[in-house]
Amino acid sequence: MATYVPPVRQNSPYLPFGDKQDAPFYGKDILSVKQFNRENLEYIFDVAHEMEVMVCRVGSFDLLKGKILANLFYEPSTRTSSSFTAAMERLGGSVIPINEVRYSSVSKGESLPDTVRTLESYADVIVLRHPETGSAALAAKYARKPVINAGDGIGEHPTQALLDLFTIREELGQVDGLTVTMLGDLKYGRTVHSLARLLTLYDVRLNYVSPDILRMPPEIIAEIAATGTPQAEYTGLEAVLPETDVLYVTRVQKERFSDPQEYEQVKDAYVITPETMRMAKERMILMHPLPRVGEISMEVDDDPRAAYFRQMEYGLYTRMALLAAVLGKA
Amino acid sequence: MATYVPPVRQNSPYLPFGDKQDAPFYGKDILSVKQFNRENLEYIFDVAHEMEVMVCRVGSFDLLKGKILANLFYEPSTRTSSSFTAAMERLGGSVIPINEVRYSSVSKGESLPDTVRTLESYADVIVLRHPETGSAALAAKYARKPVINAGDGIGEHPTQALLDLFTIREELGQVDGLTVTMLGDLKYGRTVHSLARLLTLYDVRLNYVSPDILRMPPEIIAEIAATGTPQAEYTGLEAVLPETDVLYVTRVQKERFSDPQEYEQVKDAYVITPETMRMAKERMILMHPLPRVGEISMEVDDDPRAAYFRQMEYGLYTRMALLAAVLGKA
Amino acid sequence: MATYVPPVRQNSPYLPFGDKQDAPFYGKDILSVKQFNRENLEYIFDVAHEMEVMVCRVGSFDLLKGKILANLFYEPSTRTSSSFTAAMERLGGSVIPINEVRYSSVSKGESLPDTVRTLESYADVIVLRHPETGSAALAAKYARKPVINAGDGIGEHPTQALLDLFTIREELGQVDGLTVTMLGDLKYGRTVHSLARLLTLYDVRLNYVSPDILRMPPEIIAEIAATGTPQAEYTGLEAVLPETDVLYVTRVQKERFSDPQEYEQVKDAYVITPETMRMAKERMILMHPLPRVGEISMEVDDDPRAAYFRQMEYGLYTRMALLAAVLGKA
Numbered sequence: 001m002a003t004y005v006p007p008v009r010q011n012s013p014y015l016p017f018g019d020k021q022d023a024p025f026y027g028k029d030i031l032s033v034k035q036f037n038r039e040n041l042e043y044i045f046d047v048a049h050e051m052e053v054m055v056c057r058v059g060s061f062d063l064l065k066g067k068i069l070a071n072l073f074y075e076p077s078t079r080t081s082s083s084f085t086a087a088m089e090r091l092g093g094s095v096i097p098i099n100e101v102r103y104s105s106v107s108k109g110e111s112l113p114d115t116v117r118t119l120e121s122y123a124d125v126i127v128l129r130h131p132e133t134g135s136a137a138l139a140a141k142y143a144r145k146p147v148i149n150a151g152d153g154i155g156e157h158p159t160q161a162l163l164d165l166f167t168i169r170e171e172l173g174q175v176d177g178l179t180v181t182m183l184g185d186l187k188y189g190r191t192v193h194s195l196a197r198l199l200t201l202y203d204v205r206l207n208y209v210s211p212d213i214l215r216m217p218p219e220i221i222a223e224i225a226a227t228g229t230p231q232a233e234y235t236g237l238e239a240v241l242p243e244t245d246v247l248y249v250t251r252v253q254k255e256r257f258s259d260p261q262e263y264e265q266v267k268d269a270y271v272i273t274p275e276t277m278r279m280a281k282e283r284m285i286l287m288h289p290l291p292r293v294g295e296i297s298m299e300v301d302d303d304p305r306a307a308y309f310r311q312m313e314y315g316l317y318t319r320m321a322l323l324a325a326v327l328g329k330a
Numbered sequence: 331m332a333t334y335v336p337p338v339r340q341n342s343p344y345l346p347f348g349d350k351q352d353a354p355f356y357g358k359d360i361l362s363v364k365q366f367n368r369e370n371l372e373y374i375f376d377v378a379h380e381m382e383v384m385v386c387r388v389g390s391f392d393l394l395k396g397k398i399l400a401n402l403f404y405e406p407s408t409r410t411s412s413s414f415t416a417a418m419e420r421l422g423g424s425v426i427p428i429n430e431v432r433y434s435s436v437s438k439g440e441s442l443p444d445t446v447r448t449l450e451s452y453a454d455v456i457v458l459r460h461p462e463t464g465s466a467a468l469a470a471k472y473a474r475k476p477v478i479n480a481g482d483g484i485g486e487h488p489t490q491a492l493l494d495l496f497t498i499r500e501e502l503g504q505v506d507g508l509t510v511t512m513l514g515d516l517k518y519g520r521t522v523h524s525l526a527r528l529l530t531l532y533d534v535r536l537n538y539v540s541p542d543i544l545r546m547p548p549e550i551i552a553e554i555a556a557t558g559t560p561q562a563e564y565t566g567l568e569a570v571l572p573e574t575d576v577l578y579v580t581r582v583q584k585e586r587f588s589d590p591q592e593y594e595q596v597k598d599a600y601v602i603t604p605e606t607m608r609m610a611k612e613r614m615i616l617m618h619p620l621p622r623v624g625e626i627s628m629e630v631d632d633d634p635r636a637a638y639f640r641q642m643e644y645g646l647y648t649r650m651a652l653l654a655a656v657l658g659k660a
Numbered sequence: 661m662a663t664y665v666p667p668v669r670q671n672s673p674y675l676p677f678g679d680k681q682d683a684p685f686y687g688k689d690i691l692s693v694k695q696f697n698r699e700n701l702e703y704i705f706d707v708a709h710e711m712e713v714m715v716c717r718v719g720s721f722d723l724l725k726g727k728i729l730a731n732l733f734y735e736p737s738t739r740t741s742s743s744f745t746a747a748m749e750r751l752g753g754s755v756i757p758i759n760e761v762r763y764s765s766v767s768k769g770e771s772l773p774d775t776v777r778t779l780e781s782y783a784d785v786i787v788l789r790h791p792e793t794g795s796a797a798l799a800a801k802y803a804r805k806p807v808i809n810a811g812d813g814i815g816e817h818p819t820q821a822l823l824d825l826f827t828i829r830e831e832l833g834q835v836d837g838l839t840v841t842m843l844g845d846l847k848y849g850r851t852v853h854s855l856a857r858l859l860t861l862y863d864v865r866l867n868y869v870s871p872d873i874l875r876m877p878p879e880i881i882a883e884i885a886a887t888g889t890p891q892a893e894y895t896g897l898e899a900v901l902p903e904t905d906v907l908y909v910t911r912v913q914k915e916r917f918s919d920p921q922e923y924e925q926v927k928d929a930y931v932i933t934p935e936t937m938r939m940a941k942e943r944m945i946l947m948h949p950l951p952r953v954g955e956i957s958m959e960v961d962d963d964p965r966a967a968y969f970r971q972m973e974y975g976l977y978t979r980m981a982l983l984a985a986v987l988g989k990a
Contacts, residue, residue: 066750068720097757098738117972118739118969121972122742124719
């Protein structure tokens with residue numbers, strides 16, 4: 001029997017070429033907001049701010065020229081998918097769009113680890129959206145290339161939380177000292193859970209305003225409490241709006257209510273109108289992860305405090321920063 | 331209450347950089363053929379001709395490098411979608427392909443204005459295909475970036491009409507003095523309606539050949555008549571074919587007839603065969619917006635007068651011209 | 661009647677610009693493994709090896725900058741589609757992704773020749789996946805631009821066979837002198853049929869191991885026999901594994917068996933586990949076209965002889981080589 005002579009290489013064919021290998025997130029996965037502390041958050045936000053400046057000046061530039069993103073969406077999310085696509089393209093990179101997973105052989109019984117190991121043969125970084133919690137961690141366990149979690153079920157959606165925080169920083173200049181009020185469905189909204197966790201890294205005050213059946217889950221409240229961040233729950237917005245610096249609105253879905261009458265009773269209390277905004281500070285911002293379906297009246301859109309469309313732009317810069325960081329080019 | 335200090339900027343982050351801001355279509359939407367007069371049509375066609383020359387010489391070039399097109403298709407149209415994608419790519423730009431709208435959160439209740447305002451956060455120009463008439467105008471009303479209508483229901487499909495006219499100009503050298511015969515379903519074909527409107531800007535003669543139940547609508551005929559353009563209706567092609575310079579064929583769909591026998595009676599009269607072409611001028615062109623399903627026999631394809639595949643190429647150049655124009659690079 | 665003056669040009673607008681017009685595959689279609697002899701196989705593999713070296717060094721490069729691939733998939737195949745997309749992007753080219761054919765007007769009655777002639781108006785090369793045998797040849801007959809067959813039903817999937825052979829060459833240094841054992845469903849697997857055909861160009865020994873109802877078809881065996889290549893059939897792996905240099909595993913699908921009990925009896929005999937690998941040579945490789953659904957235990961993945969994920973990478977290099985070759989840039 002012949003002595004085994006190993007093939008030329010076992011590892012990635014894409015040897016790093018000019019990558020900053022000592023950069024904080026080089027080669028890392030972005031799976032959870034729990035990976036972030038104040039220091040590396042500031043690093044990402046500084047890079048995101050540079051991205052903003054560059055996009056304002058030149059639109060696009062070739063920082064990631066020649067790099068390829070596999071944009072792997074097991075469930076459709078036009079907003080997130082488009083945002084990552086644009087982020088890669090504005091950095092001069094290319095995208096493999098994979099949106100048809102439901103019809104594909106990939107979905108016909110192939111395991112997520114196999115799919116991911118196939119795609120990393122072609123690409124330099126993988127963005128994954130998947131309906132099952134823990135999918136991103138599973139993918140990252142098997143992948144040699146960086147995996148960015150673009151939402152895994154009721155699990156995490158870390159890039160959303162990062163862009164929310166970046167929006168606050170850019171719009172209001174700083175995060176310390178702010179009062180952030182979260183409104184709507186605080187029970188099922190993974191967006192507000194992740195954002196609340198991230199905000200505990202700063203010196204903020206949190207208010208939760210929701211119908212009784214959609215209150216912030218006790219385990220999140222306990223987690224926040226353990227950090228010493230002051231928090232308080234309300235059922236109405238009136239009491240806290242005048243002192244609010246950031247009003248973060250989420251959708252109250254009819255399907256969450258077993259009793260339709262109960263829904264009818266509360267729904268209007270959680271719709272933001274020009275009248276609502278009259279009670280708000282002059283210098284504050286109104287945020288929403290979008291899509292909205294009536295939670296904020298379109299009449300509010302022209303209010304300079306309405307930051308939800310600018311929030312989408314900040315999402316672009318945040319994702320540009322993350323892609324550049326994990327690929328060693330930040 | 332603190333004095334309100336506005337965020338750094340309210341408007342688009344993509345400041346024009348080297349754009350020709352005084353160019354005729356810079357920053358404009360392309361919504362309807364009604365926007366065009368003879369002068370700005372000639373401007374677009376001159377640019378389209380330059381595009382043709384450049385593509386023939388070098389295939390692609392970097393006029394729109396760094397620019398991003400959001401290709402937003404609410405209904406599938408492989409031909410139009412591919413044409414805009416290729417146009418952007420041959421100009422060195424990038425594309426965000428959005429074809430899965432039906433499954434996406436975008437379609438789950440989000441309004442078109444919100445979707446468009448999200449996408450313009452990522453892209454520089456939006457191409458929109460939508461099944462509802464007026465969608466493109468609605469999108470353009472809310473968007474700060476240029477919107478190009480790629481068909482909105484039975485409304486308009488202006489880039490199709492422009493490429494049809496450009497095809498005539500390129501193939502026959504000029505439009506003035508030509509006799510254009512439209513054949514087939516003239517009632518429901520938005521293509522022929524738009525083309526007829528555009529042709530009134532030139533000195534042409536229009537013939538309409540159709541089954542009785544698929545005649546050109548009276549309101550279009552009235553509109554054309556008001557411009558002084560001579561027009562005439564026929565049920566058979568024989569009378570007008572010998573004097574026709576452009577024969578524009580559209581599909582007669584069986585579904586339009588309530589009586590199947592009526593369909594059987596007329597359908598063969600509207601199929602172009604080599605025999606038909608024997609009665610046509612030596613110097614004329616045969617056009618079709620495609621897809622064809624039997625209206626033109628495949629045996630005609632090798633006839634040099636069969637211009638329908640070249641028409642697709644002219645579509646590429648026309649869309650390159652429009653993208654360059656609205657982005658200030660024409 | 662006016663003398664006919666032909667339009668400016670009848671042919672492709674994309675005049676070759678700096679193309680190596682005397683290169684072996686310039687402007688050619690890639691339809692079948694039957695096009696290949698040992699000489700032009702070696703040419704493609706030498707180019708593929710150069711691609712591997714370049715990707716290792718620089719990731720991507722601009723060999724096909726400005727060229728456009730129409731990636732036309734009438735049935736979904738994420739793996740093949742992504743592989744061609746990445747191949748084009750790593751060469752600096754662009755892609756028109758066309759995955760939604762089922763919903764599109766393209767599928768509503770338009771003939772394949774018309775679709776292909778439309779797409780070649782936009783693109784420089786067409787990759788076609790289609791469920792019907794002979795589709796690629798039909799498309800190539802009408803297209804003026806190169807067509808690459810990415811699988812047409814139970815017909816051919818030549819790029820898969822080429823990448824399989826390239827994998828063997830790269831992993832084991834040469835093909836001559838090897839014993840190649842094919843395992844599993846050898847009746848319906850077009851992959852093993854094409855690979856067996858290609859291997860007859862080399863000095864190899866072929867073993868076929870399968871359940872009785874999934875044996876290699878007699879016509880393939882006859883075809884191989886005519887080349888003088890030694891071959892032998894088995895129902896169990898034990899006898900041939902110790903002398904095997906390449907073990908090529910394919911999936912045994914339950915649906916192929918009319919009697920479920922028969923399936924239950926044989927299925928475990930065709931699953932590769934660490935125990936199986938203990939009987940294999942130290943220097944050999946285990947291949948699989950993927951997706952796998954249990955035919956190879958995940959515990960085998962870390963065995964250095966498990967080559968199936970590297971096989972995906974070799975697929976990328978092979979497709980880069982083919983694209984460069986047909987576009988005259990190899």
